[in-house]
Amino acid sequence: MKILIVGNSHVGSLKRAWDIVKPDYSSQYELHFAAARGKSLENAIIEDGKLFSENPHVSKSLEYTYGKETVDFKELMPDRVLVYGCGLVFSRFLKTYRSFEKGHYSEKCKDIALYDAYRTACGFHLAHKIQKNYRKSGRILVTAPAPAEEKLATNTEKYIETDQQEMEVNEISDLVNFSNKSFFEKFGLRYVLQPEETMAENYTLTLHKYSVGSKVLEVGKKNDSKIHNQADRNHMNDEFGKLYLEALFSKLEQNII
Amino acid sequence: MHPYENLPPYHFWKPAVSNINPLDIKGIWDPKFSIEPSDRVVTYGSCFAQHIGNALLDRGYAWYNAEPPPRSLSAKNRKLFNYSVFSSRTQNIYTTSMLEQWVDWSLGEKEIPEEIWERDGRFYDPFRPTVEPQGFSSASELIASRKHTMECFLSSIEKSDVFVFTLGLTERWINKKYGFEYSICPGTTEGIYDESEHQFENLDFPQVRKSLASALQKIKDRNKKIKVLLTVSPVPLVATYENRHVLVSTMESKSTLRSVAGMLAKKRKYVDYFPSYEIINSFPFRGMFFEPNLRNVNHHGVNFVMQEFFSSLDPEGSASKPTSKSKQGQTKKMDIVCEEELLEAFVK
Numbered sequence: 048m049k050i051l052i053v054g055n056s057h058v059g060s061l062k063r064a065w066d067i068v069k070p071d072y073s074s075q076y077e078l079h080f081a082a083a084r085g086k087s088l089e090n091a092i093i094e095d096g097k098l099f100s101e102n103p104h105v106s107k108s109l110e111y112t113y114g115k116e117t118v119d120f121k122e123l124m125p126d127r128v129l130v131y132g133c134g135l136v137f138s139r140f141l142k143t144y145r146s147f148e149k150g151h152y153s154e155k156c157k158d159i160a161l162y163d164a165y166r167t168a169c170g171f172h173l174a175h176k177i178q179k180n181y182r183k184s185g186r187i188l189v190t191a192p193a194p195a196e197e198k199l200a201t202n203t204e205k206y207i208e209t210d211q212q213e214m215e216v217n218e219i220s221d222l223v224n225f226s227n228k229s230f231f232e233k234f235g236l237r238y239v240l241q242p243e244e245t246m247a248e249n250y251t252l253t254l255h256k257y258s259v260g261s262k263v264l265e266v267g268k269k270n271d272s273k274i275h276n277q278a279d280r281n282h283m284n285d286e287f288g289k290l291y292l293e294a295l296f297s298k299l300e301q302n303i304i
Numbered sequence: 305m306h307p308y309e310n311l312p313p314y315h316f317w318k319p320a321v322s323n324i325n326p327l328d329i330k331g332i333w334d335p336k337f338s339i340e341p342s343d344r345v346v347t348y349g350s351c352f353a354q355h356i357g358n359a360l361l362d363r364g365y366a367w368y369n370a371e372p373p374p375r376s377l378s379a380k381n382r383k384l385f386n387y388s389v390f391s392s393r394t395q396n397i398y399t400t401s402m403l404e405q406w407v408d409w410s411l412g413e414k415e416i417p418e419e420i421w422e423r424d425g426r427f428y429d430p431f432r433p434t435v436e437p438q439g440f441s442s443a444s445e446l447i448a449s450r451k452h453t454m455e456c457f458l459s460s461i462e463k464s465d466v467f468v469f470t471l472g473l474t475e476r477w478i479n480k481k482y483g484f485e486y487s488i489c490p491g492t493t494e495g496i497y498d499e500s501e502h503q504f505e506n507l508d509f510p511q512v513r514k515s516l517a518s519a520l521q522k523i524k525d526r527n528k529k530i531k532v533l534l535t536v537s538p539v540p541l542v543a544t545y546e547n548r549h550v551l552v553s554t555m556e557s558k559s560t561l562r563s564v565a566g567m568l569a570k571k572r573k574y575v576d577y578f579p580s581y582e583i584i585n586s587f588p589f590r591g592m593f594f595e596p597n598l599r600n601v602n603h604h605g606v607n608f609v610m611q612e613f614f615s616s617l618d619p620e621g622s623a624s625k626p627t628s629k630s631k632q633g634q635t636k637k638m639d640i641v642c643e644e645e646l647l648e649a650f651v652k
Contacts, residue, residue, distance in 0.1 A: 139376070146375035151452035153436055153445055156385050157374065164376035 051079045051125040057132025058082035059264035064288030072296060081118045083108035084264055089169035093176045096121040108266040120181040128177055128187050133170025135191040137240060138251055140226045161230045178235040188304060190239045195258035195280040196247050216243060219250040239304055242294035245287055257287035326589050333616040336576040337531050343465040344368045346391035350398050350472025350537040351642035354389055359610040370460035371453060386435045389641045392456035395432040398473040400516035402485050407519045410458040417484050420446055421495040428494035431487050461523050467530055471561040472537040474507040475545060504545045512564045532575045534565040538584035540599050580609045
């Protein structure tokens with residue numbers, strides 16, 4: 048099965064993790080990566096089954112991560128495209144959905160509020176553009192890792208959970224299924240939540256340990272693979288990437304996604 | 305010696321108006337009660353009330369939104385769905401009798417009529433016909449939404465310190481058989497006009513006074529600590545159904561509303577009148593605060609009015625600095641939702 052992973056800096060942990068787990072999975076899976084840092088893929092052009100950018104810096108990043116400046120879907124024929132990072136955190140859905148309980152809102156208003164929640168996520172547009180432009184590209188999966196818990200101090204086990212919305216494991220998986228039926232599938236997309244074991248108790252944050260030692264995405268620049276600032280809670284490390292890929296492969300084997 | 309001898313200059317036309325630049329006319333309002341930034345203020349009424357809500361928010365006052373939008377809904381879509389326009393999704397309450405109707409319904413003193421308008425499989429609320437763009441998906445969705453707004457409207461009365469109401473119109477359309485009032489003439493936005501069912505009325509002074517006094521009393525009974533601030537919308541009628549020129553109807557309508565507002569403010573300790581109508585509409589200002597269509601108030605007018613409002617409430621100016629990042633609290637016409645303007649579509 049051919050999987051193309053497109054995204055921003057977050058893709059770094061998956062790309063490095065693939066190098067680790069490749070020997071175990073290469074007979075079943077062929078992974079390709081196309082990434083550029085920040086929001087630079089926001090203005091990527093997708094036409095005639097090809098993804099490219101007019102920005103030379105982005106073109107270079109694509110060349111470094113994918114091997115070519117242009118991703119030709121017709122040539123690659125991926126079975127799945129995973130748009131990873133780029134603001135696609137599940138909390139956008141979750142917080143908006145939860146606000147529906149605080150009043151009475153029409154179905155149309157709820158749909159628009161959810162769309163507005165993801166409208167500013169560059170990954171949402173990217174995924175939707177890929178889906179619209181190249182329908183043969185297989186199922187389009189979307190996701191981003193939840194931010195990690197904030198550690199109070201290095202010598203204590205206490206953590207600040209900045210997102211206070213606690214929930215049970217069943218609740219989060221039910222919500223992801225619901226989000227797919229009620230929202231993502233309308234755009235031809237499917238949300239794939241990060242592995243349960245990587246999530247903090249409240250299922251809206253990632254365990255602190257998976258953000259420790261996260262590294263900068265390699266795009267052929269000086270700071271490639273440099274360890275992120277300690278205060279960075281958004282990027283995950285290679286161990287997280289490994290768990291994510293293993294969970295992804297498991298779901299694919301079970302035909303869940 | 306005579307009674308005029310020791311009056312301050314603002315009592316005299318020459319020093320207070322004719323001898324000065326109109327933009328220097330000050331001290332036009334002496335508030336009866338204070339409104340602190342921490343006071344919870346709700347705003348309802350005609351289109352112009354929206355400017356007051358916006359300005360209160362912009363200056364860091366506690367404008368109370370009893371029916372907030374869902375999280376993430378963009379500013380543009382909030383307006384489209386009529387969230388954060390008034391303190392609940394009543395849409396414009398143009399007449400004093402419509403205000404009384406909303407109060408009666410929310411207090412459970414009168415039954416909410418079952419009438420619903422339907423077109424092309426979408427459902428419209430006769431009392432807020434454009435509250436939902438393209439209508440509701442079902443009658444039950446509409447009823448649930450209206451019930452929720454009613455609860456929020458009541459909650460806004462119960463939880464507020466100041467109830468601001470802008471009087472807009474005297475002309476109204478009612479259901480002949482049951483007597484309830486529509487927010488706008490049926491058939492102009494949604495619904496179907498039927499001469500045998502729908503009736504035009506132009507409220508006169510006693511009717512306006514009676515309905516407003518009754519509504520305010522019921523509000524006061526529900527919330528003993530509430531204070532009321534009345535304003536009259538300076539915005540002329542889009543159209544009149546009286547058999548006469550719209551200018552004459554506008555002047556009669558606004559004069560009636562202005563008189564009632566003044567009378568109630570004079571007779572009730574908890575009611576005050578803020579003269580935004582005079583600032584925008586009186587001739588010393590030479591119509592400078594209107595857009596070229598001589599109807600919509602331009603942002604200079606809104607800013608001038610609101611500056612007078614805040615400087616009168618807070619002469620030291622310690623609590624009334626605009627906080628908006630955009631254009632220092634200026635309000636644009638596009639920020640205002642005014643369904644009465646839809647009548648303009650019928651100009652031949």
